Amino acid sequence: MEGTVRPGWEAVRDAFGQGQARDHGHAQLAVHHHGRRVVDLWTAGPAATGSGGMGATGSGGPGTGVPGPRPFGPDSVGVLMSVSKALVAVCAHLLAERGALDLDAPVARYWPEFAAAGKADTTVADLLAHRAGLPAFTADPGGAPLPALLDGGARVRALAEMQPVWQPGSAFLYHALTYGHLVGEVVRRVSGRSVGRFFADQVAGPLGLDLWIGLPRREEHRFVPQSAGPPPTAERIAAAVSGLGLGPDHPLATSLRASSAELARVTRALDRREGRAAEIPGAGAIGNARSLARLYAALIGPVDGVRLLSSRTVDLARTPHTDHLPQPAPLHRLDGPDRARFGLGFELPRPGEPLLGDGSFGHAGAGGRLGTAHPESGLAVGYVCTAMSWDPSAGPDPRWVPWTAAVREAAGIPAVA
Template sequence: MRPPGAEAVPQPGAARVEGSVRPGWEAVRDAFARGRADDPGASQLAVHHRGRLVVDLWSAGTGTAGGRPFGPDAVTVLMSVSKGLVAVCAHLLSERGALDLDAPVARYWPEFAAAGKARTTVSDLLTHRAGLPAFGDGAEGVGLPELLDHGARVRTLAAMPPVWEPGSAVLYHALTYGHLAGEVIRRVSGRSVGQLFAHEVAGPLGLGLWIGLPQAEEHRFVPQFSVLPPPTPHQVAAFVGGLGLVPDGRLALALRASAAELAACTDAFGTREGRAVEFPAAGAIGDARSLSRLYAALVGQVDGVRLLSPRTVDRARTPQTDHLMPPAPLDRIGGPHRSRFGLGFELPRPGLPLLGEGSFGHAGAGGRLGMAHPESGIAVGYVCTAMTWNPAAGPDPRWAGWTAAVREAAGLPARD
């Protein structure tokens, strides 16, 4: 439902923006339009404030692949924003007493105890501490179509020795996160993470969000596209070599494998088969309005529905990795781009400020973003089709103006 209020109109020197905002939120519309000026793709921005939709904007851009129309109900791939959806399912089960996040994974998934992983906890999976950053042990990783065989990938992870001692270091699990946490969710609930999300989260809230896009919703899908070509395997190998890693060591091979697997699954999301399969870490599909509504229901009531208690949300956003570094020799790499994690969610840092201290959420490759700030009651969903954001370069320039405008409208400080 579109919020009543000022209609969005093009601003001088900015892309055409449609939709509406409630009074007092006009600056968000203007900043969103300015951020669209150099964006060849389509995008959507939605903001909820204390359960009420106050910003509902979209812009078709000039680069929507496939010629499909783009409007407020269009959906696209969310990439790693998907991880937040998986985390919600884990916290739902934890809040109900069915899942102990501090328990060993093997309590729920006995096969996982193999190869030195008996003491790995569920929290280790949710915080990228598990030491399993790739599906394959070789530099080429696991390719298609094998990458889409969910059961095989889960069995591989259960048998695989960790690259580092679980819990002792933190390094992003770009794709394996979803299979690891998702298998625990399946063992506990009897449903896949996509099924649980559909029945317990998306259904009650009426969300256009899926982990595994149904055929009936395929007509809404608009493909993503990369503005720059992905790095070649040679370029990835050169980058990894520049980090000081032993070229044929397990960590170097895992980083190369993860990059290859990410490129392969991104290609797969351009196919119906890739969109239909559950790929929990990166393959969720949805729109900004639904993403914002999801986060709003985490921090307050939305049409009578609240997903998690304040106590659970506080636990979810408590820092879990600030005391850890990446595994050696990557531990010498710090600075503003080192990730910070709560239990399944990203936390603010200079390279990803979100909505400031106290906020939590998750960004996705190319520029997608979902986040919330409990004290102010703000929840945000941003979806785009042009993959332009490079996390190593700092926050997406498209975000800068409207995130500042959202904070100002909500009465949050401009900087923490």
Template sequence: MTRLATVRGTVRPGWEGVREAFARGQADDPGAAQLAVHHRGRQVVDLWTPGTVPTGRPFGPDAIGVLMSVSKGMVAVCAHLLVERGLLDLDAPVARYWPEFAAAGKAGTTVTDLLAHRAGLPAFTDAAAGVTAPALFDRDERVRALAAMRPVWQPGSAYLYHALTYGHLVGEVVRRVTGTSVGAFFAREVAGPLKLDLWLGLPWREEHRFVPQFATRPVPTAADVARAVHAHGLAPDHRLTSALRAAAAELTEITQAFGTRRGRAREFPAAGGIGNARSLSRMYAALVGEVDGVRLLSRPTADRARTPHTDHLRPPEPLDRFDGPDRSRFGLGFELPRPGEPLLGEGSFGHAGVGGRLGMAHPESGLAVGYVCTAMSWEPSAGPDPRWTQWTAVVREAAEGSVRG
């Protein structure tokens, strides 16, 4: 007999299969989770599992949690709003908006390079030990360091995930254009009009709703990364080795910091977004259609955002020798499905977060989803989280049935 998790919430007629699929996906998950789905601007799924919550707080659809790299999609939305308004040119050099960034061989680095993880700045420092948590929250110092840093590879010639620096790089461009931080811009131009429970920097008044995450496996250390990159042929003193070790150490530091009130209150735009599944789904629905009279991006802007910008590139040397069909794909600030992984359908775009969170949309079907969980799996994966695969196909089928009906 198939095991099912306890699921609460509602689904609209025709979407009942999503409830059972979500229950299957959560059956072996020790934590709590939320799943929300919008279809053509209307919420059709609003489900959650109570699971285990470390603090003992009740977990329901209004609970909020750390979104990790799902936050990158929030930052990308801000950049594309500026593009749509004619205030930001994706092909322009970053230095047009942020003059100090031209230092150390980066004069030709474009805004597109930042959004597509092609900038060659995957960590905040060249020191393998990385930057510690207090310094990670010093935005001005981190921005100055990135502006002065020499890229690890020639910008635009290769790509590798900028796990934490992405938010400061794109966020600083947003700040230079608007005069306000990316978190404040998101609050005013995205969360406000759509009435979203999404923040880059959690206000104190919302702290009572916060539910912490917990790891189901040990967090990878810098030493783990060092062993892995050595196995891939990188010498210990290679700059890319140091950058990857630093990025791993910084990820550990910042993840621990999100467990504190102070860490949640500070803007850390690459990974520190906080919110719930309802709001993620609602935001992505407004990227591809109208939601209660609000549409964030026009169809041409959304199509530009999901255009592949790394398919013709490989990781930097010598990691390019291990490139394969399961590699990550990026558009402009958004992740794209790998071959054979349609998720919501061919042409889906969005962003996942380490541990299993997901926000995604599919313009052709009008689908948008938000998934938030408290159990954070650090298990390496070359594909979608196994909890998603239980319900993504059912969501697609329900949308197709809705159209036929």
């Protein structure tokens, strides 16, 4: 482990080491407190290389865009998975704060084609809060093939034509990939720029962030791939959906199977240059912990003279927008106190998952990535890892538990009962 901590934050270094003790991959942890970086840690050493799929540990291989083993350090960048969703949300909130976008307005005001198939009343807030009823790009249970998934324009057109699986606004369920294209297309229609270009110009540029939605070729030498076991098979996905009490032909069942298959394909594609170059705004952003922490710090306060969002906008973004809603039938019978909670584009703490405490907001990514902030204490955190070993449905990543507690204690946040 290498890096620095400021006086009073030494326990975070020890806790980070504890959390990484059994991790076979690498990780970075950065913490800002009232706009100043107080923790900057990483595990050093050679990183695994890609092979066109997940779980690679050998040489790069044809088509991967990864030439061979490379060192892992603070400037390395990696896949962020669903942490990407928060980057997209920031773009939408910036446009709303500037008066160019009304989050309560129908999506069709900005994207007229979206009104098709019963979606005329779907609001931008419905998209941000996973209430739109469009969790997959196709009704085919096999999901869209990879070439189609890498064609952003085609995916947007497909979403505009689709009929929702449930009445938009009446329930919520995680939109693993479609979230990014749905919100990203609204950003494009309003700003005239793709969400990746808008983020680069309006967010990453002013703050000097190493964060991209669509990795430029010039940054490929810094990329370190993720490692994981093989993705779930179609049979395993079908069995899991069946276990939820859904018949195989139920529209929600086919949508969930399609979504899982699409996510598996995209995750594999991110180990190749073509996947990283594509704008996959729901899961394909690339970056590092330093930049994630700096981004969240600039959401809740000034960082080197730059503040992205006002306190009022942040409060709106972290206001619960799904606590009053069920999951779509028949999944509503599975609702419990530990279910996911969403504001407008951000995840909110669940009971038993305090992260930075009540009032914190952010987004996790499959495999263990995390970006989050706590406005009241001035905390902002970025965590990026290479070992994709965390199942979001199983509770907080065990690697987080030691250092999130240490960060709260160092910042004076009361212990969670």
